[in-house]
């Protein structure tokens with residue numbers, strides 16, 4: 012693993028599979044009565060959020076705390092940052108406080124990259140979403156969710172299966188993923204295109220042409236303007252949040268027209284293969300990109316994605332900060348039987 | 358400043374041609390020939406060096422008044438002298454804006470006091486660069502600064518009626534409107550060239566069409582009212598095509614290109630290092646090649662630096678928060694040698710034309726952009742083309758350090774600059 016997680020494009024297939032496998036181990040911890048590991052005891056993780064995102068922030072916070080790290084939440088709102096303090100000065104402050112990892116959410120694309128490469132701090136940088144660039148841990152949790160549903164049974168079978176299973180050691184080779192919505196402004200889409208392609212999946216982006224970036228032809232994926240044409244061949248359909256304000260900038264005429272052409276409703280869902288799942292990074296705009304019927308159906312993994320997010324972020328922090336020691340298991344062969352100081356009886 | 362006496366340049370290749378001796382007496386060139394001698398003259402061995410007319414920049418941001426933390430007229434003209442310039446046009450986007458006779462005269466006077474380089478102020482086209490109401494263009498022309506070039510640079514004169522009126526109005530005194538071509542609605546939130554790289558980096562796109570559509574409109578307007586328009590910092594292959602077409606019609610259109618657009622591409626933005634943030638943005642390799650070709654064939658008339666100093670903190674931040682612009686005076690000639698001369702696209706006579714004769718002609722400067730001949734003003738630049746050096750902004754005369762060329766090896770070094778016979782630079786150092 013590298014020292015930072017800035018872009019999903021930085022991950023090799025083996026890096027990505029290692030994170031997903033580690034997340035599976037972490038997920039098992041969540042099923043125990045005591046959900047805490049001592050792994051990052053004495054380490055400091057700073058959540059540096061220049062943009063409001065309670066969902067992402069608490070996910071990282073839960074992940075760090077389950078690894079026994081000290082967590083400092085640094086929100087730009089109401090702090091010196093909103094009074095014009097620069098990213099650099101904030102970084103120097105965090106460095107002085109001894110941050111081992113900085114989880115950064117920033118409205119400006121490239122801010123995490125800048126933080127990691129400018130020499131302002133020595134710790135690891137985790138991109139928790141930057142502008143319209145990337146959101147790599149979201150892509151990892153999406154891949155994790157897909158792998159559980161689509162990558163084969165725990166016995167290593169190669170067929171699709173329904174319901175969550177494991178999939179440890181496997182990638183997403185040959186799986187067809189359709190990502191629908193505001194691709195132009197979506198950091199989730201960018202990270203997913205990189206990561207899913209690395210994991211062997213075939214990605215198709217679906218959006219009105221106004222919401223597809225100029226230059227997309229160089230991305231390793233297909234682009235379609237017709238949702239109905241691709242549904243039948245999708246193993247997973249990821250619906251992206253579409254901000255209603257986009258119509259004010261003429262990206263589409265009305266909410267109703269958007270929902271009609273690009274929203275996922277029950278009729279469209281019925282055209283998907285039986286095993287296919289519906290995903291959403293949240294928060295959902297019910298009635299816009301997704302109907303309540305679909306959002307509440309058992310094929311929709313939105314809630315499961317939130318749960319998986321904590322496991323992925325635990326795995327990410329562990330691998331970036333924990334070095335080579337095993338996360339949980341004294342012997343790698345029996346990760347599920349892991350012992351920790353906390354569970355070990357004196 | 359050295360004393361204004363006699364200087365004999367021995368064995369320089371005059372505008373890249375045959376070696377000759379050039380005798381400077383006072384403010385003028387006294388003689389050009391073989392085997393010249395002069396009693397008491399300072400003799401400079403210029404063997405192997407290229408003697409050029411003093412360079413003329415049509416597009417310099419000197420920042421004074423208002424942003425003296427990034428540059429002053431003094432430091433900016435010192436940087437110009439180091440770069441081989443003897444005249445620069447100072448852009449109007451200062452604080453206050455150079456939109457009155459008072460401000461342009463102030464800048465003009467500061468230039469005279471600096472003594473390193475002539476400063477020809479550019480006047481704003483509209484009051485406060487707001488694009489709404491014409492500034493007193495006539496008053497600025499009639500002032501001591503004798504303004505001929507008008508520009509709202511930094512902003513586009515996007516209202517077609519205001520642009521038409523400005524083009525018509527300046528005909529009364531042979532003025533020219535220099536347009537920063539940027540359709541504002543198409544560039545809201547723009548951070549870099551719109552294309553493959555912006556798609557990946559998730560940075561707001563600045564599409565080529567936002568420049569090209571304004572240029573197309575303005576060459577048509579200039580033709581319609583029979584005036585002259587100058588296009589600032591042309592940056593795309595499409596813009597080249599439009600200007601080429603306009604010139605083929607015989608219309609009075611001129612254009613400039615910056616050194617950075619002749620060398621750098623948007624691939625550099627992948628570093629998210631704001632030193633590469635500039636307006637118009639760095640474009641693609643295909644654009645760079647089209648610009649070089651257009652400068653070589655004369656479609657683009659001149660190289661202009663768009664020297665845009667910014668304090669360190671305005672670049673030492675995340676991309677989105679950073680200021681746009683690059684310093685360029687001290688590296689321009691090296692970049693032109695590297696991209697145009699060393700590639701065989703342009704000879705030294707071409708360099709003299711694109712960096713001195715034509716920009717002086719566009720700005721209607723009388724004492725600059727003159728041939729190197731007896732009786733002409735001694736505005737001269739001596740260049741060692743064999744020099745190779747790594748760009749190090751620590752040694753810049755400019756108050757700012759925001760060069761995109763830091764750490765790059767570039768050819769050529771200005772050894773001497775003469776402003777009306779006085780050496781402003783000797784052996785690469787300011788006098």
Ligand SMILES: [Zn+2]
Nearest residue numbers: 510511537589
């Ligand atoms: Zn400009």
